[in-house]
Amino acid sequence: MGRRTRARRGTTATALLAAALTASLAAGCTGTGGSPDDGRGSPQRSPRTSPQESSPKPPRTVPPVLAVKLDNAPDARPHAGVDAADVVYVEQVEGGLSRLMAVYATGLPDAVGPVRSARESDLELLRQFHRPVLAFSGAQSKLLPVIDRAPLEARTPAEAPGAYFRGGDRPAPHNLYLRPGRLLPSAPGPEALTTGFHYGPAPAGGTPESSRTVRYPAARFTFTWSGSEGRWLVAMDGTPAVTPEGGRVTAATVVVQYVTVRASAYRDFLGSNSPYTETVGSGTAQVLRDGRAHDVRWKRATAAGGTAFTTGDGTPVNFAGGPVWVVLVKAP
Numbered sequence: 001m002g003r004r005t006r007a008r009r010g011t012t013a014t015a016l017l018a019a020a021l022t023a024s025l026a027a028g029c030t031g032t033g034g035s036p037d038d039g040r041g042s043p044q045r046s047p048r049t050s051p052q053e054s055s056p057k058p059p060r061t062v063p064p065v066l067a068v069k070l071d072n073a074p075d076a077r078p079h080a081g082v083d084a085a086d087v088v089y090v091e092q093v094e095g096g097l098s099r100l101m102a103v104y105a106t107g108l109p110d111a112v113g114p115v116r117s118a119r120e121s122d123l124e125l126l127r128q129f130h131r132p133v134l135a136f137s138g139a140q141s142k143l144l145p146v147i148d149r150a151p152l153e154a155r156t157p158a159e160a161p162g163a164y165f166r167g168g169d170r171p172a173p174h175n176l177y178l179r180p181g182r183l184l185p186s187a188p189g190p191e192a193l194t195t196g197f198h199y200g201p202a203p204a205g206g207t208p209e210s211s212r213t214v215r216y217p218a219a220r221f222t223f224t225w226s227g228s229e230g231r232w233l234v235a236m237d238g239t240p241a242v243t244p245e246g247g248r249v250t251a252a253t254v255v256v257q258y259v260t261v262r263a264s265a266y267r268d269f270l271g272s273n274s275p276y277t278e279t280v281g282s283g284t285a286q287v288l289r290d291g292r293a294h295d296v297r298w299k300r301a302t303a304a305g306g307t308a309f310t311t312g313d314g315t316p317v318n319f320a321g322g323p324v325w326v327v328l329v330k331a332p
Contacts, residue, residue: 062130063188064153066108066180069136070100071116072219076174078242081112083249083323086193090327091121092261094272096217101125103132105192108184113177115164118143120264121277123150127303129194135163135178140266140274155183196306200318203311206292214256214327221327223254225291232288234325252322254288255309257298258331277328284331285309289320 065086070079082088085102093099101122102112118136120143126132133153147154157164163182167175213222223232231250234241241249264276282299287309296317300307309317 062194063192064184065129065132065188065192066104066184067122067126067129067132067134068102068104068112068178068180069116069118069122069134070102070112071114071174072098072100072236073174074237074239075170076114076116077236077239078244079113079249080177080244081109081180082241083243083247084109084112085323086190087195088251088323088325089125090214090221090325091119091125091277092216092219092275092328092330093119094268094270094274096219098216098219098221103129103193104180105188106190108180108187110179110181111177112180113167114170114174115176115178116173118147119274119276120146120266121275121279123147123152124303125277125279126150126152128196128300128306129192133183135180135183137173137176140268143266194306196300196308197324198309198316198318199321202290202292202320203287203294203315203317206294209288209291209293212254212256212286212288212293214329216329223251223288223325225288226250227291230290231322232325250323251325252289253319253324255285255319255324255326256288257285257307257326257328258283259328261328261330279307279328287317287319 087103089101222235260278266274
């Protein structure tokens with residue numbers, strides 16, 4: 001959660017990252033560079049016992065998704081594997097900066113990263129899935145017992161060292177990567193995406209939208225419609241988001257969801273409060289698809305349920321097939 005320098009990644013940088021990831025995977029390395037970062041600059045704790053819940057676990061009826069918490073500092077880009085995610089959540093963290101949470105169900109890339117620390121808000125957001133696997137580098141010390149009690153499978157480098165490696169292309173903490181295949185034997189499939197999203201033909205109405213920028217106090221995201229690709233091109237802090245190989249990161253649907261962002265009970269090592277993003281409740285949102293913007297309502301009645309996006313008369317709003325980016329931003 002240190003302060004970020006401006007990313008200057010060109011074709012050479014992306015090629016170096018791709019080569020570094022390939023070499024690390026081929027070598028089967030578990031990484032170098034010391035203890036993985038837990039968001040406080042301190043070593044990881046020892047592996048925990050299986051997470052406990054305050055209530056009995058329901059029978060497993062849906063396979064778990066894989067959720068990976070991603071660094072989003074300029075020095076952490078380009079991201080590996082984010083283009084393969086089914087859903088990418090964007091949330092505000094300390095200092096007005098941002099982090100990503102990538103959710104995988106229909107496919108698992110070879111590598112994902114850089115991986116960083118979890119936040120309290122992540123636990124509420126992940127309750128919509130049945131015991132998801134959460135990959136993260138660590139967390140604030142007072143939050144760790146809360147994560148232990150959450151209905152999810154926490155997998156840090158301390159608990160699954162063979163699933164992580166350090167890339168040699170950049171310094172720690174921006175070089176920790178995950179091999180998803182070491183945590184899940186296979187992709188769980190679309191039935192694991194219990195988000196409440198509806199997919200299908202575009203809704204009627206809406207207004208033409210060629211570009212939308214969403215701002216945090218110290219970060220911004222821009223989504224630009226590409227008719228030739230039939231996707232929204234993602235940019236972060238004014239720089240196009242690309243894969244390590246240089247391809248553009250895109251979204252089929254973008255949701256700008258207005259939520260309550262309040263102070264949490266936790267602070268980082270600098271004393272900055274960690275924002276808590278509330279995803280249970282209701283409010284307004286815009287759904288961007290097919291070059292048009294649709295004003296909608298969102299509602300998530302309980303943490304265990306998904307989020308419904310509807311028109312004023314309660315009709316579900318269909319998303320386009322493909323990656324969905326949900327940008328959680330403070331309501332005006």
